[in-house]
Amino acid sequence: MSARYTHARAILGPEMSERLPETKVLLVGAGGIGCELLKNLVLAGFGQITLLDLDTIDLSNLNRQFLFRKKDVKKSKAMTAAQTAGPFNPNVHLHPIHGNIKDPQFDMEWFRGFDIVLNALDNLDARRHVNKMCMATQVPLVESGTAGYLGQVQPLLKDRTECFDCISKPTPKTFPVCTIRSTPSQPIHCIVWAKSYLLGQLFGEDEDAGGELDEAEKQGENAQEIATLRKEAQAFKAVRSALRSKDKSSNAAKMAFEKVFNSDIRNLLSMSDMWRSRAPPVPLDFDAVKKGTFVLRGISATGPATNGSAKGNSNGHAATNGQSGASGSGLKDQRALSLQENLALFVSSTERLAARLRAGEETILFDKDDDDTLDFVTAAANLRSAAYGIAGKSRWEIKEMAGNIIPAIATTNAIVAGLIVLQAMHLLKKSYNTLRNIHLQFKPTMPLSAVMISPPNMSCGICRNTYTSVQCDPTRVTLGEVVKGILDGSEREVSVYEAQRVLSDPDWDDNNERTLESLSVTRGKFLTIVDEEGEVATVEVGICSLPANHSGGPLILPSPLPDPPRKVKVTVPPPSTPPKKRAAPDDEEVTELEPAMKRLKTNGTAEPNLYTPSKKRRLEDDGLVLLEAPNEKVEDDDIIEVD
Amino acid sequence: MSAAASESQDIETVTTAVSTNPGRRGQPDNKTRRYDRQLRLWAATGQAALESSRILVIGASATSTSILKNLVLPGIGHFTILDHHSVTPEDAGNNFFLEGPKSIGKRRADEAVRLLAELNDSVEGRADHRNVEEVLNSNPQYFLEFNVVIAHNMQPALVDKLAKYLWSEPSHPIMMVVRSAGFVSEFFIQFHEHSIIESHSETTPSLRIDKPFPELHAHAMSIDFEKMDPTEHAHVPYVVILVSALEDWKKSHGGNPPKTYAEKQQFKKRIQGMRRKPDEENFEEAEAQAYRAWTETTVPSEISALFKDSGLSSLTPSSPPFFQLLSALQKFTQESPHTLPLTSTLPDMRSDTKSYIHLQTLYKRQAEEEKAKFKSLISEDVRETIGDEMIDLFVKNAHALVVMRGREWGSFDQDRAALAMDPSGKETAKLATHLAFSALSSLTLQHQTPTVAALKAEVERIAGTDVELPEEQLDAAVGEVARAPTADLPNMAAFLGGMVAQETIKMITRQYVPQKGYLVIDMVDMWTGAVGA
Structure with a gap:
């Protein structure tokens, strides 16, 4: 025992290290960083570790997620990791959970049960969620990420350091609808089309895609083009039913091909205005391509589709990984496919997907590790590229572009996990002066850069709010009761939101008599109470369950009640353009103070002032920048990804 | 059918195999899938280099097995652990690649090789129970079977001897010498010459705007901006705009490109002036890339x-x-x-x-x-x-x-001039830490106990009078080394295992630029830095 915990004792001192067996750690994610971290925590002697992950093991994890073996593929990551690491130290209590951190039972009460939270996540959405929960409960958090040889570690604690949302994250690249749907000019446009549009139209939920087009029309995109696209959407119904038909002779793949690569393109060509300054697309002929007799822009269907041309060809993956695309060398899914081969791949993947529908799968979504969907997207994107005279891409390249794949290796994860444990120990010991944001960088003479932590951004819409929670029965308690209870008789005027939904405002109290459940405000969610005058900080009320043995009324208010600080009023000129949607919380004042605030260094002792959230954040939250597709997973575009 | 192919196929087979099933054409095999995320970093060429590498690790310490774990996972060809010790209770507590108490008393090399080999069945692992000293004395050619030899906290006398032997021929394996004590550590790569084609540099090659080749020049000259319709005008690539604008400029400037700050600003103004509408993005790009017109394309x-x-x-x-x-x-x-x-x-x-x-x-x-x-x-x-x-x-x-x-192990410490040159400004802490390690080795060679006082005296002896180290930094460095001269802390081992393996991979794949000299790490004050580079 004594040798085992030397490390922890050296950093934590004898008193803290005695407490280590009782220290409760939440580890979110059992991927690349998660596996390394779990091993380090077990070796260091952390006694109570809850490990959560919603994912299952894939073959491509095994080059770094060392707690998994080939026989474990498709099993739960959390369960398997715990099984492998657990026996190493029998004194450690491991609680693996195969679940989503956003599930309702993981509410504020649950988070309060931990001494520290460690994020080992791979997407922006979950990171922001855990950040908010930790800000709400004041549980210290260590955030981390890796991308290839690069990585970073960031300790976070409410009121001491900036939070994950204090600096807005780069917004994912988006494309206008018409570029995707009718005038692609780069390979990525065709890939997005195949993945986010065509796959959904044929194998996704049967939904009216009109919403996206309505939105595009509002944004002022070409009205005639939109009308054509609407017609096109209607015609998908026939193909969808053929794909689901038990009748094998229906030849649904050919039908789908002829619709999207022939008749839809003919329709677009009929709008001659569009092609005045653009090269027009060429409709593809199924039978001729199949036979190899189709000649596209002077090139036979059996030749590689690459000489079709184009932009984007030069900055693709070929440049970064040293593969020379032109010579046709490299691993075999890295080679360019001919038009004929793409057609064969389109037919075979469509048939495989259709067979899955007939076997009972209701909808099929894109998954980079699902070969059927990846083959479909590869073939469809390349066929579309060929029609538009854009260069084709190999399956390998398309996987990376469509799946937002970030390179990931064992070494970087090991380095980052080691740094996380160190920062976690500093947080537990409350030695805030030693906290550092650490970057693993490309610099042979200085691989790590450690910088002092920054104070909270005073206009942060997450960590500058005042958090509290109520225990209640949402089926019985009304909105009005909760809000009145939290305000404690104060007469100030407020608006109440759940996420982006307005539930009440000073001139509209229709919902006050309704139960929380009828308003879909349930366990794990937050009620956001915004001061109408903007003079008092926003209060966020986390909804938790009543205690198991509770026999009284449907609501237990927090004690003491929240006492949100008064804001330092900043005078700002009104926004030049009115918001397009119903206002989000806190948007009366828009302050753009971040640049000045961002680079203030501190040892974690600053007392921050309170301002309103930044406009940029709010716009992102409203989804105004997202034109790509309704079901596009934007979080995957985060700059630094972990797993 | 390739999807069923074994993972231990060699890279050539995978590269050249073509599936016979047209429907599945283009799909990768299990091996490519397993290594997908790293192939995107170092490609098939890097993977092939890794798979043909043979690594020797001396001593199965916690740091050693952490390094190996990070090399076995991405798929090196072979590793041997040379270690004649048995597992102690201390080992069992801090080394994840031993089976806890079950391993105590068993041969450390056997236990570690068994558990490490489980990580990747296409990697060959071998345990060698001989004493490294005996091998070194009786059969030094043994070490030449490998590409890389890694030694963590190895006895100073043996490190020196082995390093000297490996340095004696440029074709001998490279050596990684790793030393750690509590929260400080350093490692050194001994190699003669290391050439890199794929450095993955972020600098971009020249587009030759200033020296357009004849066809580019002719193409730019053939563009008549006046006669274009608005759409065409807004889509002339910036390369063409710049070549054309520069040609124009040279006519009125004695054949010279913009040279002074004022001229460069003037050149940018000209480009602005070429716009028809303020929102022509191609001209915006041309202005942003204008430096390409006055930066002479030479051999870097x-x-x-x-x-x-x-x-x-x-x-x-x-x-x-x-x-x-x-x-x-x-x-x-x-x-x-x-x-x-x-x-x-x-x-x-x-x-x-x-x-x-x-x-x-x-x-x-x-x-x-x-x-x-x-x-x-x-x-x-x-x-x-x-x-x-x-x-x-x-x-x-x-x-x-x-x-x-590269340079020979230990030569930097003999080089008084280089030592005196090295510390610059605030960077003396890393030199102090490096010298504390060198002093520890030197005291061990003399069979002396590494007390704080003895270490400090030894640092002064090695460094000579021309090196000035702030007292505070020297105390901190020497203090940590004296406190835990052999402590192999699990978290440090995990971290160091990542760092050393990372550099080993760069050396083997000959991609990306590895460190030079000693990389010194202090995890108390949280910094890293190179000494003797």
């Missing part, structure tokens, strides 16, 4: 420095391919226009597809021509053996080639 100084490398002056037909190619490159640059061969990679830019493709074709054609010329400069006897693939890669990366010359 880093590359011309390579032409003075001893690998060139002593070139023979049996020299490594890299230097054969470097020699051809030197000849290439000696002829007009005194640049590196053009690369065909044109960056993304605002343009319509047609103009972009036309421009791309011009660059491609010229690049092919220059590559052919470059090839003709490679001496004939070696051209065949080098092969087109390597030549292509070399030309593509000609602007970012790297040759590193």
Whole structure:
């Protein structure tokens, strides 16, 4: 025992290290960083570790997620990791959970049960969620990420350091609808089309895609083009039913091909205005391509589709990984496919997907590790590229572009996990002066850069709010009761939101008599109470369950009640353009103070002032920048990804 | 069917195999899938290098097994652990690649190899129970079976002896010497020469705007901006705009590009003036890229420095391919226009597809021509053996080639002048830490106990009088080394395992630029830095 915990004792001192067996750690994610971290925590002697992950093991994890073996593929990551690491130290209590951190039972009460939270996540959405929960409960958090040889570690604690949302994250690249749907000019446009549009139209939920087009029309995109696209959407119904038909002779793949690569393109060509300054697309002929007799822009269907041309060809993956695309060398899914081969791949993947529908799968979504969907997207994107005279891409390249794949290796994860444990120990010991944001960088003479932590951004819409929670029965308690209870008789005027939904405002109290459940405000969610005058900080009320043995009324208010600080009023000129949607919380004042605030260094002792959230954040939250597709997973575009 | 192929297939088979099932054509096998995330970093060439590597690790410490874990996972070819010790209770507590109490008393090499080999069944692992000292005395050629030898906290006398032997021939394996004590550590890579074609540099090759090749020049001159319709005008690629604007400028400036700050601003104004509408993005790009017009395309100084490398002056037909190619490159640059061969990679830019493709074709054609010329400069006897693939890669990366010359283990500490030169400003902490390690080794050699006082005296003896180390930094460094001279803390081991394996991979794959000199790490104050680079 004594040798085992030397490390922890050296950093934590004898008193803290005695407490280590009782220290409760939440580890979110059992991927690349998660596996390394779990091993380090077990070796260091952390006694109570809850490990959560919603994912299952894939073959491509095994080059770094060392707690998994080939026989474990498709099993739960959390369960398997715990099984492998657990026996190493029998004194450690491991609680693996195969679940989503956003599930309702993981509410504020649950988070309060931990001494520290460690994020080992791979997407922006979950990171922001855990950040908010930790800000709400004041549980210290260590955030981390890796991308290839690069990585970073960031300790976070409410009121001491900036939070994950204090600096807005780069917004994912988006494309206008018409570029995707009718005038692609780069390979990525065709890939997005195949993945986010065509796959959904044929194998996704049967939904009216009109919403996206309505939105595009509002944004002022070409009205005639939109009308054509609407017609096109209607015609998908026939193909969808053929794909689901038990009748094998229906030849649904050919039908789908002829619709999207022939008749839809003919329709677009009929709008001659569009092609005045653009090269027009060429409709593809199924039978001729199949036979190899189709000649596209002077090139036979059996030749590689690459000489079709184009932009984007030069900055693709070929440049970064040293593969020379032109010579046709490299691993075999890295080679360019001919038009004929793409057609064969389109037919075979469509048939495989259709067979899955007939076997009972209701909808099929894109998954980079699902070969059927990846083959479909590869073939469809390349066929579309060929029609538009854009260069084709190999399956390998398309996987990376469509799946937002970030390179990931064992070494970087090991380095980052080691740094996380160190920062976690500093947080537990409350030695805030030693906290550092650490970057693993490309610099042979200085691989790590450690910088002092920054104070909270005073206009942060997450960590500058005042958090509290109520225990209640949402089926019985009304909105009005909760809000009145939290305000404690104060007469100030407020608006109440759940996420982006307005539930009440000073001139509209229709919902006050309704139960929380009828308003879909349930366990794990937050009620956001915004001061109408903007003079008092926003209060966020986390909804938790009543205690198991509770026999009284449907609501237990927090004690003491929240006492949100008064804001330092900043005078700002009104926004030049009115918001397009119903206002989000806190948007009366828009302050753009971040640049000045961002680079203030501190040892974690600053007392921050309170301002309103930044406009940029709010716009992102409203989804105004997202034109790509309704079901596009934007979080995957985060700059630094972990797993 | 390839999907069922075993993971232990060699890379050549995977690279050349073609599936016979047309429906599944283009799908990768299990091996490619397993390594997908790393192939995107170092590609098939790097993976092939890893798979043919043979690694020897001396001593199965927690740090050693952490290093190995990070090399077995990405798929090295072979590893041997040379260790004659048995597992102690301390080992069992801090080494994840032992089976806890069950392993106590068993041979450390056996236990570690067994558990590490489980991580990847295409990696071959071997345990060797002999005493490293005996092997070194009786059969030093044993070490030549490997490409890399890694030694963590090895006895100083043996490190010195082994390092000396490995240094005696440039073709001998490289050696990684790793030392750690509590929260401080350092590691050193001993190698003679390390050449890198794929350095993955972030600098981009020149587009030759200032020295347009004849076809590019003719194309730019043929563009009549006046006669274009508005759409065409807004889609002329910035390369063409800049070549055309520069030509114009030179006419009124005695054939010279913009030189002074004022002239450069004036040049940018001209580009602004060429716009028809304020929102023409291609002209915006041209303005942002205007520096390309006045930055003369020459051979970058880093590359011309390579032409003075001893690998060139002593070139023979049996020299490594890299230097054969470097020699051809030197000849290439000696002829007009005194640049590196053009690369065909044109960056993304605002343009319509047609103009972009036309421009791309011009660059491609010229690049092919220059590559052919470059090839003709490679001496004939070696051209065949080098092969087109390597030549292509070399030309593509000609602007970012790297040759590193290493030094012998321990030589830096003997070099008083270098020691005195090294500390600069606040960076003395890393030198203090390095010297604390050297003092520890030296005291151990003299069979003395490494007390704080003894370590400090030894640091002063090694460093001599010209090195000034702040008292506070020296105390901190020496203090940590004295406190835990052999402590192999699990979290430090995990971290160091990542760092050392990372550099080992860079060395084996010859991709990315590895560290030089001693990399010193202090996890108390949280910094890293190079000494004696």
